[in-house]
Amino acid sequence: MSHNLLILFLFCLLVDSSKCVEVACSNDTNVNAVCECTERRRTVNCTNRGLNEWPVGIPANTLFLYLSDNNLKKIDTNALLQLQELFSIYAMNNMLTEVSTCFNDLPHLRTVYISENHIHGIEPFTFVNVPLEFLRIQYDNGIQVLCENAFALATDYAVGVFVQFNPNLEKISTGTFKNITTGSIFLAGNSLQSIPAKAFQGKYFLEISLKANKIRFIDKDAFVDVDHIRILDLSWNNLTSLEDGRIPPVKNIQLHKNNIQHISKNIFSNMASLEKLMLMGNSITSIQERAFSGTNLQFLFL
Template identity: 30%
Template sequence: MMATTANPLPNRTTVAVIAVSLLVLLSTPVVPCPGPCSCSRTYVGCSGRGFTAIPDNIPNTTTWLGLHDNGIQTINNNTFIDLSNLMYLSLHNNVITTLSNGTFSGLSNLQRLSISQNLIRKIHSGTLNGLFNLKILNMNHNFIRSITNGAFMGLSNLEYLNVGYNSITTLNNGTFSGLSSLQRLDISHNRIRRISGGAFDGLLRLSRLDLDYNLIRNITNDTFVGLFNLEYLDLRHNSITSITSGAFTGLSNLLTLDLRNNFITRIHSNTLAGLSNLRTLDLDKNAIPNFSGIVLPNLKRLYLRYSDITRLANDFFTGLSSLNYLYLHNDITTIVSGTFIGVSSLQYLDLHNNNIKTITNGSFIGLTSLSTLDLQNNKITTITNGSFTGLSSLSELDLQNNNIKTICSGAFSGLDNLQILNLDENLITNISNDTFVGLSRLTHLYLHNNVIMDIERGTFSSLSSLLYLYLQNNNITTIDNGIFSGPGNLRIINLDDNIITYISNDTFAGLSRLWSLYLRNNAITTVASGTSSGFVNHGRLYLDNNIITNINNDTFVVELSVGWTIFAH
């Protein structure tokens, strides 16, 4: 039998240690949680509890204090004097009207302070004294009219300042003194009319400045002095009418400049001088008829929509050698040959919503890298031979919603890489068999919502890569046998909403990979047997809303044998 050994009794030393530990625990006072707040370790949540003043007895170990969504009106000096461990303080959505000197005394470790959505009217010098470690300060949605010089002195670690949605009218020299670590400054949605020279002095690390939705009228050459590291400047929705030459000199690291929705009427050759690294420029909704002479060697995106441009001259974009994306919704009627010479890097050109009637030969010469051309919603009537000469890299061409009646032979010649062609919502009546010659890589062809009555045999014969063909809502009455020969990879054909009366058994011959065939809302009376002979397994044939009266016994034998679903309601 194995002997059992009893657990040894604790020695005197162990007993003594346990006794002392218990005495310490029992003698340590339990820090009360100010009612009716909720507390968890160093978190104290007092939000939405109906407080009209800062509650007493907040534990001095608190690191996170939520006092938002109350009715607090006043904060007495030294209220937070014992909360040296506090790192986060939320006071937003109260009714605080004044912040006096000493309001935040004792909060030397505070990193985030939110006092937005209150009734504060002014930021006094000394109000924020002692917040040496503050990194984020939200004062948006108040009624602040002015910021006293030196108001932010001492906040050398602040990285983000939001004073948006206030009533500030002027930014004086020295307004933001002391903010040597500031990276983002939001002063949007105020009433700023004037920015004094030197207003942003000392903001050496600022990378983003939001000044949108103000009343700024002029940008002078000392407005942004010293902002060497600025990357994003938002000036949209102001009342800017003039920009002094050299106004942006020194902003060599700026990547994005947003000037949309202003009243700028002219951009001079020196207006944007110094912006050597600018990547995106937005000038939408101004009144700039000419952009000639601007040199921005690294610009990638240019927005010039709704800017009263009626004509593109042949030197319009000289100096924009790196441009990739260009947006030009305006009232353009003419594109002169050679307009785009010099922007050979352009990949996306948006010309929709203009008044272009004619595309002359050579209009797009030089755009050897262009992949997408959007010409929808214009007034083009004819596509002539050579209209798209030079667009050897084009993969998508959108011509929908124009007035196109005629597509000349060879209109799309040279577009060897075109994959998507959109011609829907035009006035095309006939398609000849040489219309799409050379488009061997085309996968999507949109021809719906036209007035097409006749499609010549062989029209699609050169489209060997075509997958999707949309011909719905036209006036097609007859589909000749072999009309779809050539594009043997077709997946979808849509012929809904035409006036087709008869489908022969050779109409869709050779389409062994077809998934779906739409023939709804026609006037079909007869469907010959074996119509979908050779189609891929498990496809769909839609014959709804026709007037089929003649169906042979074996009409759908093939279709059903390969698992096709037939809809013929």
């Protein structure tokens, strides 16, 4: 047992143990470690341990850290930065209120799951130095706005960002999503009302899902800094019209269950990459001649 842990253990014997910092892992049988620590798999499992504070004694070589279903109000930045080999962190269903740059400078971090908390916002450049592959911030009642550079990334990996089912999330900003080489962005089930100019900036998006929001307006330059999108899902929103320039080069567009009434010839024509278009469940009364000319449409659902 380390000298620091020994002092902590002796202190807890002398005072109210409820005021002591929890020890995550220990090889000493005299110390009641609160987490399940697997040395071979380099895993620390602190799920549903009633934690109110970040536990001490997490091994520096930990790869997988599970902290879900506790009462944590913040992530201990200094303690987290000691885990330089960390690959995944799971901290769902806690009481976290903010996400700052605590994840920066972790060179191997691929997975961050922090859904079901009370996060009020994501600070700019929170994940800029993180080689992320998966990020989930879902079912959170606190987030109202995603600011510029909230998801400015610098990873060569195909990244999946899930910021879904946050009922108070009403706004994303210009430059919220930046520097994405290859990735998927899922913003379904929020309360977004508009998509501003240059909200998405990157090379290749496997999917951008904005379904089941309250979107009425899409700026004509919303996707101007996107090279290509495979699937763009704008279904189940409140769009009443589409204007020239608001749809980027895309292979599959889902616009069903809106209130679109008119399709002009300038919306989809000459979009050579377009193969599938879903428009059913709208109130379309007119489609201009040659509205789909120049496309590669193979499936059209009206």
